[in-house]
Amino acid sequence: MDPALLAVASTSANALVSLMTTDLWERAKGRVAHIYTRLAKSPEALEQELEESRTELGTSTERGDLDETTTEMQQMWKGKFRRLLADHPEAAAELEDLVSLWQQISEDKAPGAGSKINQTATANDNSRIYQQGSGVQYNS
Numbered sequence: 001m002d003p004a005l006l007a008v009a010s011t012s013a014n015a016l017v018s019l020m021t022t023d024l025w026e027r028a029k030g031r032v033a034h035i036y037t038r039l040a041k042s043p044e045a046l047e048q049e050l051e052e053s054r055t056e057l058g059t060s061t062e063r064g065d066l067d068e069t070t071t072e073m074q075q076m077w078k079g080k081f082r083r084l085l086a087d088h089p090e091a092a093a094e095l096e097d098l099v100s101l102w103q104q105i106s107e108d109k110a111p112g113a114g115s116k117i118n119q120t121a122t123a124n125d126n127s128r129i130y131q132q133g134s135g136v137q138y139n140s
Contacts, residue, residue: 005085005092012095013077015102017070020054022105031097039088053077 019028029050037043053073060069084091121129 001082001086002089005089006082008092008095009081009085010078012081012098013074015098016077017053017057017073018102019098019105020057020073024101024105025054028098028101031094031101035091035094036084039084039091 016028016032019025022028029047032050033043033046036046053076057066057069057073060066081095085095119131121131123129
């Protein structure tokens with residue numbers, strides 16, 4: 001396989017897994033679904049697979065193995081994207097859009113960029129506080 005396409009598969013997989021925990025997840029999921037629907041796979045099966053990946057990533061935080069699960073997800077999606085690009089090299093530009101989307105978020109999170117979030121909360125008695133500035137939060 002062309003090393004450039006392999007690099008696209010790898011960086012796109014890393015971006016996809018990173019986007020699973022952001023506010024732009026629906027956009028990222030839609031882009032991947034569009035590529036696969038057009039080229040390779042039924043949209044229902046792919047969307048289910050994407051959601052299962054995202055759920056697994058969310059529950060891994062509770063289990064305490066987020067790093068391992070993230071690495072596994074990145075490898076899994078890298079393989080899927082590599083196979084897609086082997087059959088459809090023209091999809092490289094569309095997969096690179098995922099990387100651009102992730103870079104957009106990374107730039108927004110850079111020091112001095114975007115808005116600053118300050119939160120203050122006080123819990124009394126047996127109350128619980130769940131706060132979040134952005135992203136996805138799983139409470140149990």
